[in-house]
Amino acid sequence: GRWELRLTFSGILNDKLHGFYRSTYKDANGKEKALASTQFESTDARRAFPCWDEPAFKAVFRVTLVIDDGLTAISNARVISETSLAGIGKKEVVFADSMKMSTYLVAFIVGEFEATDPVMVGKSPLRVWAVPGKRHLAKFAQEIGSFSLSHFSGYYDIAYPGDKLDLIAIPDFASGAMENLGAITFRETALLVDEAKATRAELERVADVVSHENAHMWFGDLVTMRWWNGLWLNEAFATFMEMIAVDAWKPEWRRWDSFTVSRAAAMQVDGLKSTRPIEFPVEKPEEAAGMFDVLTYEKGASVLRMLEQYLGAEAFRDGIRLYLRRHEYANAETTDLWDALEDSTRQPVRPLMDSWIFQAGYPLISVERDGRGLILSQSIFRYLQDGNTPERKWHVPIFIRAGTKRGVVNRTILLTDPRVRVELPDDADWVVVNAGGHGFYRARYSPDLMADLKQALQTSLAAVERFNLVNDAWATALAGLTPLSEYLNLIDLLRDETDVNVWTSVIISCHNLNRILGEKQRDALRTRVRAVFAAALDRLTWSPRAGESELDRQLRGDLIGALG
Ligand SMILES: [Zn+2]
Numbered sequence: 371g372r373w374e375l376r377l378t379f380s381g382i383l384n385d386k387l388h389g390f391y392r393s394t395y396k397d398a399n400g401k402e403k404a405l406a407s408t409q410f411e412s413t414d415a416r417r418a419f420p421c422w423d424e425p426a427f428k429a430v431f432r433v434t435l436v437i438d439d440g441l442t443a444i445s446n447a448r449v450i451s452e453t454s455l456a457g458i459g460k461k462e463v464v465f466a467d468s469m470k471m472s473t474y475l476v477a478f479i480v481g482e483f484e485a486t487d488p489v490m491v492g493k494s495p496l497r498v499w500a501v502p503g504k505r506h507l508a509k510f511a512q513e514i515g516s517f518s519l520s521h522f523s524g525y526y527d528i529a530y531p532g533d534k535l536d537l538i539a540i541p542d543f544a545s546g547a548m549e550n551l552g553a554i555t556f557r558e559t560a561l562l563v564d565e566a567k568a569t570r571a572e573l574e575r576v577a578d579v580v581s582h583e584n585a586h587m588w589f590g591d592l593v594t595m596r597w598w599n600g601l602w603l604n605e606a607f608a609t610f611m612e613m614i615a616v617d618a619w620k621p622e623w624r625r626w627d628s629f630t631v632s633r634a635a636a637m638q639v640d641g642l643k644s645t646r647p648i649e650f651p652v653e654k655p656e657e658a659a660g661m662f663d664v665l666t667y668e669k670g671a672s673v674l675r676m677l678e679q680y681l682g683a684e685a686f687r688d689g690i691r692l693y694l695r696r697h698e699y700a701n702a703e704t705t706d707l708w709d710a711l712e713d714s715t716r717q718p719v720r721p722l723m724d725s726w727i728f729q730a731g732y733p734l735i736s737v738e739r740d741g742r743g744l745i746l747s748q749s750i751f752r753y754l755q756d757g758n759t760p761e762r763k764w765h766v767p768i769f770i771r772a773g774t775k776r777g778v779v780n781r782t783i784l785l786t787d788p789r790v791r792v793e794l795p796d797d798a799d800w801v802v803v804n805a806g807g808h809g810f811y812r813a814r815y816s817p818d819l820m821a822d823l824k825q826a827l828q829t830s831l832a833a834v835e836r837f838n839l840v841n842d843a844w845a846t847a848l849a850g851l852t853p854l855s856e857y858l859n860l861i862d863l864l865r866d867e868t869d870v871n872v873w874t875s876v877i878i879s880c881h882n883l884n885r886i887l888g889e890k891q892r893d894a895l896r897t898r899v900r901a902v903f904a905a906a907l908d909r910l911t912w913s914p915r916a917g918e919s920e921l922d923r924q925l926r927g928d929l930i931g932a933l934g
Pocket residue numbers: 549582583586604605608
């Protein structure tokens with residue numbers, strides 16, 4: 371039959387930054403103040419109240435807080451009543467029922483707080499909260515907050531599942547932010563920003579984090595991983611969606627271009643012998659703590675982006691919608707997402723994604739000419755060539771773009787064998803594999819194809835593709851797979867290069883080379899690359915020009931630094 375269990379318990383307000391914890395900060399007058407906040411992911415709801423503290427036990431939560439008069443309380447749902455308790459200087463705040471959700475998403479925050487005026491997103495008011503004196507720093511976050519929330523409800527085709535959304539800046543917070551439904555907590559620097567004084571990087575960080583957390587309201591909160599092995603997908607997907615929203619909000623930021631740098635960072639780690647697969651079995655929740663790294667966020671998001679580009683953005687989105695509708699207010703396995711994408715696209719998504727998430731590392735795609743076509747082959751990429759490189763095979767979406775007499779030709783294939791021949795409709799003047807730069811793999815071109823690409827470098831390749839060409843040439847040279855001279859020849863051609871990401875990659879590689887080379891070679895290298903850097907700087911001009919972009923300013927600083 372049906373049973374009802376009532377428990378009376380008392381807990382403590384701890385100072386450990388998880389569970390229900392006490393946090394202190396200095397106010398504008400330097401006076402020490404305290405507030406209380408929660409941080410429950412992964413298993414700290416049990417520190418605050420007795421519960422079945424695993425993501426699959428979803429429940430409706432009704433929160434009532436008795437707090438001092440003069441303080442503010444925030445929880446997952448709206449306040450439905452606030453009653454003064456006569457004579458004791460306290461009040462009782464009752465919140466509406468939450469939606470059915472996991473314990474790690476419950477939150478309550480108590481302290482001195484000020485809020486912005488609400489902005490309505492659909493039927494839900496959205497506010498930004500901060501400790502007194504900081505409300506003027508909340509405007510930017512509220513803008514991207516309301517934009518991304520509305521953008522996601524369109525993308526997912528499901529209204530925001532909460533009854534309001536509060537974005538709360540906590541002075542003392544262990545991680546960047548936490549996606550509690552309706553009451554997202556942030557480290558102050560990830561939410562509050564002075565738009566007039568902030569750098570582009572600081573603004574981008576706030577836009578990224580706010581969008582990321584908002585994406586979780588559906589992916590993570592409405593549909594939740596059944597167990598902690600699925601944590602990577604939760605985070606990888608929110609990272610992917612943060613780019614979708616920020617790119618739609620400010621296309622001029624070219625957010626996917628700057629993501630190339632994050633992808634390259636993940637490829638660097640994933641090219642080491644010690645790397646791990648994206649998903650691995652988790653028995654105890656603590657083991658999932660190892661998942662909060664570059665392989666989860668950046669590699670995970672890259673692989674999702676590669677899949678999206680392979681399936682087509684709309685077809686991919688339709689699969690996401692199907693997945694969310696199938697599992698809303700419930701839990702799902704990683705494979706449920708692949709199944710929904712298969713059902714909506716009729717493409718073999720599961721074997722494709724299994725090859726990327728259960729195998730560590732990534733492939734090197736070697737490309738050579740074969741008559742009018744190309745031969746593509748795959749092998750694992752490792753920096754260390756110690757003769758123990760394992761045999762691995764991926765299902766690799768290959769995006770080919772070729773320049774021919776009759777114009778530019780695009781081809782997409784799924785490479786599942788170690789080697790395949792691709793026929794092109796005409797003789798190619800140049801060929802790019804990984805066109806658009808969405809693939810999580812490196813390319814190694816045969817010398818003749820490389821020579822063609824060098825000719826076409828500034829005329830036919832996008833900045834992202836030039837970045838990958840340079841970055842891959844450096845990585846394969848480091849691994850001893852291609853001669854270093856080939857990489858240096860490529861640098862010689864960068865006198866006209868204007869992309870800051872390409873230059874950052876080149877400058878870092880030169881610093882590293884400087885450390886490895888002997889003194890004589892070092893002098894030769896310095897003379898050679900200085901000539902290129904100086905030419906690029908002449909082109910950019912040594913002093914700032916009126917109306918130039920922040921990226922040009924950054925590039926000038928980088929080049930002058932490298933010459934110094
Ligand atoms: Zn997240």
